[in-house]
Amino acid sequence: MKKSYPTDNIHQKEGQEQSKKLYRYISDQVKIIDDARGCARSIGDLFTPIANVQRNKFRDYCERLIFTNPLLHGRKGEELLWRKAFYEVVVTAKRLKKTEYTLQEKACIENHINVGIGHYHHFVARLQQEYDLDLDGIVDFIICDQITAKKGQNNETNHELLEWVRLSIHRSLVYLGDLCRYRLEIYPNWDSNLVVRYYSQALCFKPNTECHIIKWERSLIIRIIL
Incomplete structure (x- = not known):
């Protein structure tokens, strides 16, 4: 006889697994984005096609994480999205500005x-x-x-x-x-x-x-x- 499980519990477990996968991916991408930004020697290096595409993907994954489990990951997802996709890019551009x-x-x-x-x-x-x-x-x-x-x-x-x-x-x-x-x-x-x-x-x-x-x-x- 097969065991039956409440549908809500199954969906909750699936959501938790998805959140974990998204969080791992985002953590890996943070390292890549930080390394690329740290290697930038000019403002143009911050806005190459590859860098722009990478930030766009990172932003999309952060938003998916936020709405998958807002109470658990919402605040952290928002913070990472703002800092890594927008704020730190502007700060680095200011630092690299010559005159x-x-x-x-x-x-x-x-x-x-x-x-x-x-x-x-x-x-x-x-x-x-x-x-x-x-x-x-x-x-x-x-x-x-x-x-x-x-x-x-x-x-x-x-x-x-x-x-x-x-x-x-x-x-x-x-x-x-x-x-x-x-x-x-x-x-x-x-x-x-x-x-x-x-x-x-x-x-x-x-x-x-x-x-x-x-x-x-x-x-x-x-x-x-x-």
């Missing part, structure tokens, strides 16, 4: 920043859809007209999970503000309103959550509000 960025170097960094902005727009939209959130009046850049909850989410969704979702949206808005700030550092004469826009949304969405907005950004926000 001024060339036009080609500016174009490469700006494209990298734009990819990041596109990613976090998509990420917030996916969180909205996956967990049936109403972000109208909170996030002003991408609101789904028809929200279809997935994975059987409803009003009784695990409280801990929903708290992670809200914090993840907050972090994404901060990252969007950071990316726009990096672009402003390349083009200091550009309008700073985009920086303020994302940081303001982050502050309004989770006002009690600490957000690393520097003094001049706070003053800009206050000026606009007044």
Whole structure:
């Protein structure tokens, strides 16, 4: 006589195995990405076709890990994605800058920043859809007209999970503000309103959550509000 196992337990085990495989792959890729970045001798070395493809794959795998098991790996996946796919690339480019960025170097960094902005727009939209959130009046850049909850989410969704979702949206808005700030550092004469826009949304969405907005950004926000 065959033993029968609850379907939920089987799916849970499959999800855990998938998470382990994704995490191992991501850990291996972190080493490869770090080694390539450490060997870069010019800004152009950071943005070769191979490096761009590698970061894109890494980003996709991190997102898969985040949504496969958000409570267990969500925060770590977010952190790795931000640091390795976006933040550390910009920091390394600053270190490799000689006197001024060339036009080609500016174009490469700006494209990298734009990819990041596109990613976090998509990420917030996916969180909205996956967990049936109403972000109208909170996030002003991408609101789904028809929200279809997935994975059987409803009003009784695990409280801990929903708290992670809200914090993840907050972090994404901060990252969007950071990316726009990096672009402003390349083009200091550009309008700073985009920086303020994302940081303001982050502050309004989770006002009690600490957000690393520097003094001049706070003053800009206050000026606009007044």
